[in-house]
Amino acid sequence: MEQTLYSRLGGQPGIKGLVDDIIEAHMNNPTLGPRFLPYREKPAELDAAKAHLCDFLGAGSGGPEEYTGRDMVAAHRGMNISAAEYMAALDDIMTTLADHEIDDQTCKDVLMISFTLKSEIMGQ
Numbered sequence: 001m002e003q004t005l006y007s008r009l010g011g012q013p014g015i016k017g018l019v020d021d022i023i024e025a026h027m028n029n030p031t032l033g034p035r036f037l038p039y040r041e042k043p044a045e046l047d048a049a050k051a052h053l054c055d056f057l058g059a060g061s062g063g064p065e066e067y068t069g070r071d072m073v074a075a076h077r078g079m080n081i082s083a084a085e086y087m088a089a090l091d092d093i094m095t096t097l098a099d100h101e102i103d104d105q106t107c108k109d110v111l112m113i114s115f116t117l118k119s120e121i122m123g124q
C-alpha cells in the first residue's frame, strides 16, 4: 500500500523538524522577516503558532493530530499577505523539504496542497 503523506513527511517528529526549520527560514527571508522576526520576542505565541502548524500539517496529511487552530482565512485576516510573500513562503517550504531529503513526489504533493490554500491565505 502507498504510504500516507504523513509518513512520507516523517510523522510527528518529521513534521515538527520541518516546521521549526520553515519558521527559521521565514525569519531569515528578507521578504518574510518583517512578519516573522517580531515573534522572536514573543516565544509563547511562536510556540503556540508552531504547535498549531504541526497539527494542521499532521491532520491534513493523514496523521492522528487534531487541528484546533483557526481556519486559514481567520488565521491570516488583517495581514493582507501579498503574492510575493506567498511565493517566498512556498520557496522556504520547498527548500526546507529538500534539506530534509524529502523525496521529489512528496515535495510536489506539498506544493500542490499549498497552492490550493493560496486564495484563503493571500489578501485577507
Ligand code: HEM
Pocket (backbone or CB within 6 Å): 032, 035, 036, 045, 048, 049, 052, 053, 056, 068, 069, 070, 071, 075, 076, 081, 085, 086, 089, 114, 117, 121
Ligand atoms: C502554505 C502557506 C501557509 C500555511 C499552510 C499557513 C498556516 C498557518 C497556520 C496553521 C497558522 C496557525 C493558526 C492559529 O494558530 O490559529 C498560521 C499562523 C500564521 N501565519 Fe500562516 N500559513 C501560510 C502562509 C503564511 C504566509 C505567507 C504568511 C506571511 C507572509 C503567514 C503568516 C502567519 C502568521 C504571522 C501567523 C501567526 C498568527 C498569530 O498567531 O497571530 N502565513 N499560519
